[in-house]
Amino acid sequence: DAGVIQSPRHEVTEMGQEVTLRCKPISGHNSLFWYRQTMMRGLELLIYFNNNVPIDDSGMPEDRFSAKMPNASFSTLKIQPSEPRDSAVYFCASSFVPGVTPNSPLHFGNGTRLTVT
Amino acid sequence: GESVGLHLPTLSVQEGDNSIINCAYSNSASDYFIWYKQESGKGPQFIIDIRSNMDKRQGQRVTVLLNKTVKHLSLQIAATQPGDSAVYFCADDRGNAGGTSYGKLTFGQGTILTVHP
Numbered sequence: 001d002a003g004v005i006q007s008p009r010h011e012v013t014e015m016g017q018e019v020t021l022r023c024k025p026i027s028g029h030n031s032l033f034w035y036r037q038t039m040m041r042g043l044e045l046l047i048y049f050n051n052n053v054p055i056d057d058s059g060m061p062e063d064r065f066s067a068k069m070p071n072a073s074f075s076t077l078k079i080q081p082s083e084p085r086d087s088a089v090y091f092c093a094s095s096f097v098p099g100v101t102p103n104s105p106l107h108f109g110n111g112t113r114l115t116v117t
Numbered sequence: 118g119e120s121v122g123l124h125l126p127t128l129s130v131q132e133g134d135n136s137i138i139n140c141a142y143s144n145s146a147s148d149y150f151i152w153y154k155q156e157s158g159k160g161p162q163f164i165i166d167i168r169s170n171m172d173k174r175q176g177q178r179v180t181v182l183l184n185k186t187v188k189h190l191s192l193q194i195a196a197t198q199p200g201d202s203a204v205y206f207c208a209d210d211r212g213n214a215g216g217t218s219y220g221k222l223t224f225g226q227g228t229i230l231t232v233h234p
Contacts, residue, residue: 004160031220043161043206043224056221091160095220105151106208106222108160 002026004109006092012115018080021112024073025094033106034067034077035091043091049075050097082116089113125204127229136194138228140207145188149210151222152181152192156203164192164205194230202232 005024013019025032033048047057049069057067064083069075079086093106130136142150148169153161167174167181167190174181180193190207208222 033221042226045221045223048221050220093160097220104220105163105166106161106220107163108153110158110160 004092004094004107006090006109006112008112009110010113010115012117013082014117015083016081017116018078019082019086019114019116021077021090021092021114023075023077023092023109025075025092026107027073029094029096029104029107030072031095031097032069032075033093033095034075035093035108036088037091037111038088046077046090079114082114084116087114087116125227125229127231129231129233130197132197132199132232132234134197136192136197136201136230136232138192138194138205138230140190140192140225140228142188142190142207142209142225144209144211144223145185147209147211150181150183150190151208151210152179152190153206153208153224154201154203155206155227161206197230197232199232199234202230204229 004026007022011019031050034046036044036046044059046059047067048055052069052072065079067077089111091108091111093108095106096104151166152164154164155161165176165179165181167183172183178195182191194201204227206227207225210222
């Protein structure tokens with residue numbers, strides 16, 4: 001089991017540039033989550049999908065952030081234009097949700113550390 | 118200006134001692150609870166979970182206790198080892214008023230565990 005795979009591991013970009021973060025969930029999982037982690041705010045849920053459909057994007061900070069899940073094995077989180085305050089570690093996580101409890105736990109990738117200068 | 122970040126609780130123990138990490142949750146509707154361990158540079162890693170119809174669950178060297186009356190969760194680590202040093206997060210699934218929660222978790226701020234050899 002390769003786990004949740006995120007790329008790139010590190011991204012350094014200049015303010016105003018577009019940033020795209022990528023995630024491959026665990027095969028067979030049908031829910032995918034994007035979290036952001038900072039020292040100031042801890043782990044924050046940005047958006048999550050179930051069966052490739054966005055369920056709740058209320059955590060997305062601004063219109064500069066967008067996420068897509070074109071198929072069950074791939075998701076992207078895009079920031080355009082990026083700003084220094086977007087600097088954080090972005091985590092992708094996946095789980096299997098059968099529709100009724102019990103759910104399975106979230107499995108996280110190792111994150112993308114984004115630095116916007 | 119002065120930056121203000123999260124002030125995480127810390128726990129320092131000697132190798133071989135037992136550790137107890139505590140967590141309070143606020144939502145009485147939460148029905149699923151998970152403990153995660155996060156090491157530097159990695160994503161949160163699943164340790165153990167417990168459902169609301171249980172009050173205790175044991176794993177390898179770890180035990181989770183759930184007290185629904187006071188909305189309290191604890192993680193006990195037996196014979197703590199230096200490799201257990203990490204940040205530990207509790208998380209809960211708050212459900213969706215009878216519907217599926219899609220596996221969405223809400224995380225606590227974390228506790229830093231340091232194990233001294």
